[in-house]
Amino acid sequence: xxxxxxxxxxxxxxxxxxxxxxxxxxxxxxxxxxxxxxxxxxxxxxxxxxxxxxxxxxxxxxxxxxxxxxxxxxxxxxxxxxxxxxxxxxxxxxxxxxxxxxxxxxxxxxxxxxxxxxxxxxxxxxxxxxxxxxxxxxxxxxxxxxxxxxxxxxxxx
Amino acid sequence: xxxxxxxxxxxxxxxxxxxxxxxxxxxxxxxxxxxxxxxxxxxxxxxxxxxxxxxxxxxxxxxxxxxxxxxxxxxxxxxxxxxxxxxxxxxxxxxxxxxxxxxxxxxxxxxxxxxxxxxxxxxxxxxxxxxxxxxxxxxxxxxxxxxxxxxxxxxxx
DNA sequence: ACAAATCTGTTATAATGTTACACTCTCACT
DNA sequence: AGTGAGAGTGTAACATTATAACAGATTTGT
Ligand SMILES: [Zn+2]
Ligand SMILES: [Zn+2]
Ligand SMILES: [Zn+2]
Ligand SMILES: [Zn+2]
Numbered sequence: 001x002x003x004x005x006x007x008x009x010x011x012x013x014x015x016x017x018x019x020x021x022x023x024x025x026x027x028x029x030x031x032x033x034x035x036x037x038x039x040x041x042x043x044x045x046x047x048x049x050x051x052x053x054x055x056x057x058x059x060x061x062x063x064x065x066x067x068x069x070x071x072x073x074x075x076x077x078x079x080x081x082x083x084x085x086x087x088x089x090x091x092x093x094x095x096x097x098x099x100x101x102x103x104x105x106x107x108x109x110x111x112x113x114x115x116x117x118x119x120x121x122x123x124x125x126x127x128x129x130x131x132x133x134x135x136x137x138x139x140x141x142x143x144x145x146x147x148x149x150x151x152x153x154x155x156x157x
Numbered sequence: 158x159x160x161x162x163x164x165x166x167x168x169x170x171x172x173x174x175x176x177x178x179x180x181x182x183x184x185x186x187x188x189x190x191x192x193x194x195x196x197x198x199x200x201x202x203x204x205x206x207x208x209x210x211x212x213x214x215x216x217x218x219x220x221x222x223x224x225x226x227x228x229x230x231x232x233x234x235x236x237x238x239x240x241x242x243x244x245x246x247x248x249x250x251x252x253x254x255x256x257x258x259x260x261x262x263x264x265x266x267x268x269x270x271x272x273x274x275x276x277x278x279x280x281x282x283x284x285x286x287x288x289x290x291x292x293x294x295x296x297x298x299x300x301x302x303x304x305x306x307x308x309x310x311x312x313x314x
Numbered sequence: 315a316c317a318a319a320t321c322t323g324t325t326a327t328a329a330t331g332t333t334a335c336a337c338t339c340t341c342a343c344t
Numbered sequence: 345a346g347t348g349a350g351a352g353t354g355t356a357a358c359a360t361t362a363t364a365a366c367a368g369a370t371t372t373g374t
Contacts, residue, residue: 009292031340033352053329067355072331088245089300091330091361106285108294119288125301127278128263135166135274136308137265143246144282145300151293188371190321209361224324229362248330248361 006108006117007097008047009150017097018044021083024099030081034061039074043084043095049109049116051092087116089145094118106144112153163265163274164254165204166307174254175201178240181256187238191218196231200241200252206266206273208249244273246302251275263301269310 007017021044025032032040042055056071075093078084082102084093089109096102097118104123109116123129124142132139164174178201182189189197199212213228232250235241239259241250246266253259254275261280266273280286281299289296 006288006292031351035353051329052331064354066353068331069333069355070353073352088302106282108285108289108292108296110294111297117292119285121282121284121288124303125263125278125282128265128276128301128303131163131276131278132265132303132305135163135265136311137267137303138306138308138311139265139303140268140305141303143300143302143304144285145245146281146285146289146294146296146298147300148289148297149295151295154293154295188320190370192322221323223322225362226324226364227322230321 006119008108008115008117009152014046017047017095021095021099025081025083028081030083035059035066035070035074036077039071040078040083040095043078043093047094047097047116047118048114049087049090049092049094051090055093085118087145088143089147090114090116092116104142106146108150109145109147110150110153111147112149112156115150117150163276165265165272165274166309171203174204174252178252178256182238182240185238187240192216192223192227192231193234196228197235197240197252200235200250204251204254204273204275205271206244206247206249206251208247212250242275244302245300246304247271247273249273261299263303265307266302266304267307267310268304269306269313272307274307 052071083099084095094116106119106121209228240256241252251273263276263278
């Protein structure tokens with residue numbers, strides 16, 4: 001599998017994605033507490049994105065359903081440590097597809113089926129970065145999202 | 158002034174920006190109705206972004222204060238016709254800085270002062286687009302945003 | 315003048331995200 | 345083991361952002 005292929009669009013052994021992510025989380029010495037674990041697991045079910053409240057509604061531990069801050073705290077943690085990404089265009093979250101090797105990622109978003117494919121690529125647009133550098137701007141984070149219709153959905157019309 | 162300089166960071170005759178935008182709107186044969194006009198005017202006050210409710214709270218015509226849908230409708234219209242842009246990272250809106258020549262734009266966002274500089278540049282990241290094309294993805298729109306600290310704010314610490 | 319299309323007014327509600335504060339747990343250090 | 349600091353959780357309330365639905369008004373083309 002080529003490095004830059006977006007996993008989301010490929011048939012693949014997804015349980016492998018899950019194992020990699022969990023192993024990666026442990027290797028970093030992160031504290032994967034109960035809720036963080038559960039949220040990560042929900043996100044790792046597939047490569048779709050989920051809203052915070054969709055996650056919240058499915059969160060549950062021994063019959064206990066947590067409140068919004070619990071979901072947001074877990075999501076913030078996962079995003080901060082690179083185990084998940086926030087999709088700004090959708091106000092939603094996805095598990096990182098390559099938590100072991102994710103420097104900078106862009107996202108391909110299908111409007112129809114909501115699949116979100118992560119692509120490891122250099123940060124931002126070269127022209128944009130050049131202009132930013134020219135005006136002494138200190139760039140800290142980058143949003144790169146492309147919305148459209150995936151080839152599956154094009155054919156299903 | 159070089160084409161790719163971000164206007165927002167430069168001292169400039171901003172009333173000129175406003176005239177250009179309004180002229181541009183009229184030239185396109187768009188119906189700039191009362192609310193659309195007023196919203197555009199608010200956005201054109203400077204190159205800062207404004208949330209929909211910030212706009213809503215300042216909207217007023219002959220003592221009449223409209224409801225949320227009015228603001229959102231005007232904003233949707235302006236965005237759709239390229240007179241404004243939505244900043245996904247901020248859930249906010251800016252007037253287009255070059256409505257006469259805006260094919261595709263990226264944004265430089267200062268966390269401190271909230272200034273939003275628009276940069277005309279090619280759509281998205283080349284690697285991201287290449288991968289999208291490879292998998293037969295039909296790209297329709299692109300989000301390019303870089304967040305950080307502008308040089309002014311770096312010096313003001 | 316008329317019909318179709320577009321725009322507006324209005325009410326209500328949905329969806330997303332945060333503050334604040336008390337309490338509990340974990341971990342490093344005596 | 346005790347203990348204190350920091351990190352994590354529980355909970356209630358609230359703030360912000362966005363949309364649905366539908367009736368009425370205005371504009372546009374014929
Ligand atoms: Zn997978
Ligand atoms: Zn699709
Ligand atoms: Zn200006
Ligand atoms: Zn600044």
